[in-house]
Amino acid sequence: MESTSGKYEGLGMEIDSRDDYITIVTPMEGTPAYRKGLKSGDKITKINGQSTLDMTTADAAKLMRGPAGTSVNLIIKREGIANELDFEVERAVIELKSVNFYGVIEGTDIGYIRLSRFAEETSHELRDAIVELNGKGINSLIFDLRSNGGGLLQQAVETAELFIEEGKLVVYTRGKFAESERRLYSQRKPLFPDKPLVVLVNEGSASASEIVSGAIQDWDRGIIMGYPTYGKGLVQQVFPIGSDNDVALKLTTAKYYIPSGRCIQKPENQNKDGHGDKIAQTDSTPVDSLKISDKEIYYTNSGRVVYGGGGILPDVELEHEDIYKPIELALERRGVFFDFAVKKFAANPDMTVDLE
Incomplete structure (x- = not known):
């Protein structure tokens, strides 16, 4: 799978369905789509002779993917060209x-790493990034897991062990029967063991992201900042049915x-019993679907109070700001800003991306 293997065979571009046709949102740098000169805003009207009118992005992706070395024919309608x-x-x-990105924040000794998924090569990429940042003399690190929907469990463990001590519990699974419990520990010495660490999370941080941020929080290794996470913590197995595996x-x-x-899993019934101590009723402000007063108390390694109820509650929770007005959100959903940018750059080919 693309999200866990970190690779696939195809053209290398993000697509969307706009105005009844498949539209290129962005070609990825260095890919066949990028080298051929495909551009953001290009409408794909045909793929190998098949019209994309009312085609789903999933069906379009299937047509464009295939063995490396083979070719696919695209008919493109580009803004400004008849x-x-x-x-x-x-x-x-x-x-x-x-x-996706790592570096040192200009004018500081603070490192920054943005992680978008947990795939097969994640821990290797992170190790390379941390080694390079350590070599540049960083004294603290911002680790960005916002909108990271997760991925491979083993990569979550290998990511956590970059920050927490060797031999520490990272995560465990518990099923219906006690003997089914499985515990996973950090098995290497950390590359960033004791300097200040801030982990950024939001509602899109799920699964493996919650394992990593939760372990860092529980071992008091760093500060979790942002918004309550998604609460996706189910271990699931897929069993094919039928002969064709469809x-x-x-x-x-x-x-x-x-x-x-x-x-980690947010319960469907918020009144289900958990494994923590029930909190006494308070007048706390709610932070998600459950009020603090309804959540269970747990304790970090140092005895600091953290809360259950599913997901990870940040140590420093930010307030949601209404950055966009309703009319601006409506325009964004309709792709008006994207379409404007496409037309603007088509009409002004010498325009640079840093325009004001």
């Missing part, structure tokens, strides 16, 4: 980076728990 363009693009192995049964067999004993 005639359609014909592209023959050779497929290649597309490498998807987990670490249908499968997804069965939940266990749940993920972090070192303090908190379950």
Whole structure:
């Protein structure tokens, strides 16, 4: 799978369905789509002769993916050009980076790493990034897990062990029966063991992101900042049904728990019993679907109070700001800003991206 293997065979671009046709949102730098000169805003009207009118992005992706070295024909309608363009693009192995960016914040000794997924090469990419940042003399680090929906469990463990001591519990799974419990520990010395660490999370941080941020929080290794996370902590197995494997049964067999004993999964019934102590009623402000007064108390390694109820509650919770007005949100959903940018750059080819 693309999200966990970190690679796939295809053209290398993000697509969307706009105005009844498949539209290129952005070609990834260094990929066949980028080298052939495909641009943001290009409308793909045909793929190998098949019209994309009312086609879903999933169906379009299937048509464009295939063995590396083979070709796919795209008919493109580009803003500002009357005639359609014909592209023959050779497929290649597309490498998807987990670490989208890392560097030192200008004028400081603070490092920053942005991680978008937990795929097969995630821990290797992170190790390379941390080694380089350490070499540049950083004294603190911002680790950005916002909108990271997770991925491979083993990569979550290997990521956590970059920051917490060797031999520490990272996560465990618990099913219906006690003997099914499985515990995973950090097995290497950390590369960034004791300097200040801030982990950024939001509502899109899920699964492996919650394992990592939860372990860091429970071992008091760093500060979690942002918004309450998604609460996705189910261990599921997929069982093919039928001879052609087109249908499968997804069965939940266990749940993920972090070192303090908190379950990552947000319960469907918020009144279910947990494994923590019930909190006395207070007048606390709610931070998500449950008020603090309804949550269970757990404790970090140093005895600091943290709360259960699913997901990870940040140590420093930010207030949501209404950055956009309703009319601006409506325009964004309709793709008006994207369409304007496409037309503006088509009409002004010498314009640079840093325009004001």
